[in-house]
Amino acid sequence: MNYDVTIIGGGVIGCAIARELARYRLGVILLEKECEVGFGTSKSNSGIIHAGHHSATDTLKGRLEWAGNQKWDSLCAALGFGFERIGELTVAFTPEERATLERLLTSGRAKGVSGLEIWEPARLRREEPNLSHDIIAALHAPTAGVVNPYEACFTLIESARANGVHVAVDYRVEVLSRGEDGWTVKGTGPDVASRFVVNAAGIFADKVAAMAGVGTFRIHPRKGEEYLLDKRLRGFVKRIIFPLPTATSKGILVIPTFDGTLMVGPTAHETEDRSDITTTLPGSDEVFESVRRVVPGISERDCIAEFAGLRAAAEGEDFIIGPTAAKGFINVAGIQSPGLTAAPAIAEMVAEILADEGMDMVARDDFVPAVPPHVRFATLPLDEQVRLAGDDPRYGRIVCRCEHISERETVDAIHRGAHTLDGIKFRTRAGMGRCQGGFCSWRCMELLARERGVPITEITKRGGGSWVIRRREDGEKP
Amino acid sequence: MITGQATQLKGRYDVVVAGGGPAGLAAALGAREQGAQRILVVDREREAGGILWQCIHAGFGLHHFKEELTGPEYAQRYLEQVLEKEIDVLTDTFVADIDRDRRLKLMTGREGIRVIEANAVVLAMGARERTRGAVRIPGTRPAGVMTAGFAQKVVNLHGYLPGRRAVILGSGDIGLIMARRLTLEGIEVAGVFEIMPHANGLSRNIVQCLHDFDIPLYLSHTVAEIHGRERVEKVTVAPVDAQMRPIPGKAWDIDCDTLLLSIGLIPENELSRQLGVRLDPVTNGPIVSSGMETTMDGVFAGGNVVHIHDLVDFVSQESLLAGRNAGLYVTGNRPPTDNIRLSPGENVAYCVPHTISSERPHTIYLRVRRPMEKCSIRFGTVLEKKLSYVFPAEMVTLTVQPKFLENFHGDALSVDVVAR
Secondary structure (H helix, E strand, O other): OEEEEEEEOOOHHHHHHHHHHOOEOOOEEEEOOOOOOOOOHHHHOOOEEOOOOOOOOOOHHHHHHHHHHOOHHHHHHHHOOOEEOOOEEEEEOOHHHHHHHHHHHHHHHHHOOOOOEEEOHHHHHHHOOOOOOOOOEEEEEOOOEEEOHHHHHHHHHHHHHHOOOEEEOOOOEEEEEEOOOOEEEEEOEEEEEEEEEEEOOHHHHHHHHHHOOOOOOOEOOEEEEEEEEOHHHOOOOOOEEEEOOOOOOOOOEEEEOOOOOEEEEOOOEEOOOOOOOOEOHHHHHHHHHHHHHHOOOOOHHHEEEEEEEEEOOEOOOOOEEEEOOOOOEEEEEOOOOOHHHHHHHHHHHHHHHHHHOOOOOOEOOOOOOOOOOOOOHHHOOHHHHHHHHHHOHHHOOEEEOOOOEEHHHHHHHHHOOOOOHHHHHHHHOOOOOOOOOOOHHHHHHHHHHHHHOOOHHHOEOOOOOOEOOEEOOOOOOO | OOOOOHHHOOOEEEEEEEOOOHHHHHHHHHHHHOOOOOEEEEOOOOOOOHHHHHOOOEEEOOOOOOOOEEHHHHHHHHHHHHHHOOOEEEOOEEEEEEOOOOEEEEEEOOOEEEEEEEEEEEEOOOEEEOOHHHHOOOEOOOEOEEEHHHHHHHHHHOOEEOOOEEEEEOOOHHHHHHHHHHHHOOOEEEEEEEOOOOOOOOHHHHHHHHHHHOOOEEEOEEEEEEEOOOEOOEEEEEEEOOOOOEOHHHOEEEEOOEEEEOOOEEEOOHHHHHHOOOEOOOOOOEOOOOOOEOOOOOEEEOHHHOOOOOOHHHHHHHHHHHHHHHHHHHOOOOOOOOOEEEEEOOOOOEEEOOEEOOOOOEEEEEEOOOOEEEEEEEEOOOEEEEEEEEOOOOOEEEEEOHHHHOOOOOOEEEEEEEEO
16 A cells, blocks of 8 residues: 555654644554554653753754653643653752752753752652652752653554554564655565655664665664562652762662652663663662662562663764655654653654655644543542443453453453553553552453454463463464 | 352441452351351452362361362362351452441442441451562563462463473472472473572472472572563573572573462452551561451451461461451450460561460461471460471461460560570
8 A cells, every 4th residue: 555654663753753644634654563552662661751951952852852841731631641740859969969950950941941949958858758868959840740651652553543544563674665656665564655754663763774775873772671669659759759860870760650659760771682671680789779879768679570671872862853865764763861751742843844855744624633531440439430330340340450450441452452461451550560460461361362352372461472371282382 | 150149239247258268268157157147258259269279289178177178179168168158259349448437349240339338347368479570580571471370370270381391480389389280281390499598388299299290499599580582481590699699600591481480479468558457567467366356446357368378277267266256246245355465586487366365275376487496486484385397488386275374464475486
């Protein structure tokens, strides 16, 4: 089929671009190499909507960070993913660090970031009693927020699809060729032809650019390890806590996630291996030692899960967004922090670039910005729960006992696109709680098999060869 | 299958038992024995009986029934008694919340959300398995890393297999049982790795599940790294140093597609926390009196929710007591309160119950912190009992008769396990 635009990569950047382009009368397809969108770097993202004052104004990152920050409220209102502006504190232990806070305050105000103020110890103790008493001041930025990055991906793509965008998963791009009228993409699915190709391939963006004959940059993955703590610590810290970079750490954060768990991390270590998402003992030590300096009450004993992701950093450390020497091939590469924050602004920028490059951008009058609301049953008031479960008793049948997720919510997630255990987990939180799927995995597998009409042995953790169980009689892999 | 109808739910019960495993069933019988009228057992599974259904091996009931039963047989005996005593059992139902007025919010798969009231509550939620996150094993996060209990469910309840070649981390009883079970299913078990210098399961399981099948047990070893992006491909194992850290120079790799975790159980106390009962930081379960009453009036607890047992017989025994006292409570026959606090001393990790009365006999359960041979257990200066050996993995049970406390006038007794 012929498209106007092919987006390579279904991370939060590709998904945001897909949803932005869905506003126009364009034929758009998004290709994702994993079995679901958001399953690469975005799944392991820290989920911070940065306040807007950290990046320098003379970089693309710096500009798009603050522009992107301001777009998240309306995006959340339309798509209903978890997002809350909980604010952040950057803490100082020494007079020198305090001077750095003052500089951040000045440059942030110059950018127009609102609400920035320095908190003295008395205020700090009152607002965040569990921070180290060695902290002498903190810069408070109320514009910072937390978001569930995978939910953002899922709902962005749900909205894009509802407005006509095509999505192909398990599609690994192998060859890009330029013809008379545009590009042909070959890979692990049917060939795709389009006038434009948008390269949002994350840690593989340099490889994709090279396929297009414009291998002008190199991605050097930088790994980050994150550790999730038990919900028992809910409220222990109310805001995102940033240390100032020290000699030993570039900044390991304490992040109260939207769902009420605390997350600590990430580390930042260069790796040559683009598949290296291992967590390590040194990484864990680094995270907990560094975090304890800021929040002494945090212990590895409270850890319920750990994971790692790769930042798609480019040389020069700035975003690479724009047309290339290959006509119709547009890079959206080198998207590292604050890439999630900037994503909605990046998507709009890509639409402008396409217009500049000759794409006829006609707005659709039937664009529907919102997706049907997701029911989060456990968060509803009792009378509302009684009413919903009275209409559909599947709301009363528990699937995940840690997060109190019902069968109905799980089935909804499947019908909205989840076709793996991780797909359910990252849509509903079933399996994300303290028992880490010990109770719900089997129930989720049964529901996936039933709703998709496939044998239970075909259910995978996250696609590909991630099978969970096999039949007794099968000698070989299922 | 035993399934109640939520439409038949009464608005108020004498005793509601949260959890229909061995603890909950015994508690319900205890409550009935003491004259409680309306009794309800709530269970989240489709059938009551708890983890026993998937424990198809023998070894249950030796103390209680004086014969060796399988898990399902043991469950069936209790279920039959519960039916006979006309105790309501509501399955496919989850206790989502309990408040201080002992109102319970139930989520039922048939009827939706219901709120009922109870004159007394017995907490019998059991335990859950510790997972990978709790021990932070480095490496990738592929499919094929699962708790031993999940593998047991897959094999014994559903008839599927978890993989082809397995390594087991932790020597808890479920892991040992599964080492044998997987071997019988034709899955190769490359070894059981235990970070502690001593095994964590019962001696009989070490012999019957590992030795009899030539499965190696590596003490003071751990899994240092998990490999494989989609499915487990191999694990790196290594001996550990005094700080329990893997010694890298001595590590080796084992090809496998499955890693079972048998690294301990955690009492399931979410409801207890919501309710606000006080928990013991060592057991992670409620602090209980000799009548198995928690720190909240009319709220009792028994079984693994209080502390992790190694034999179901003791779960039943302790929960029967909890149920009896719930029954006495609702019929207005609550015994006088305890007057002696037990405090764990030398080589004692914890004691349950936390308090006793000088007027009644008591069964005391305790666990030691480290193995010891030729030792004595001492209750202050009033009682000393000789033991040939103690292990952290094996619970010590001891009966204290009131006669020993006749001349004791203090309010606390130190419990110590000391060398003879």
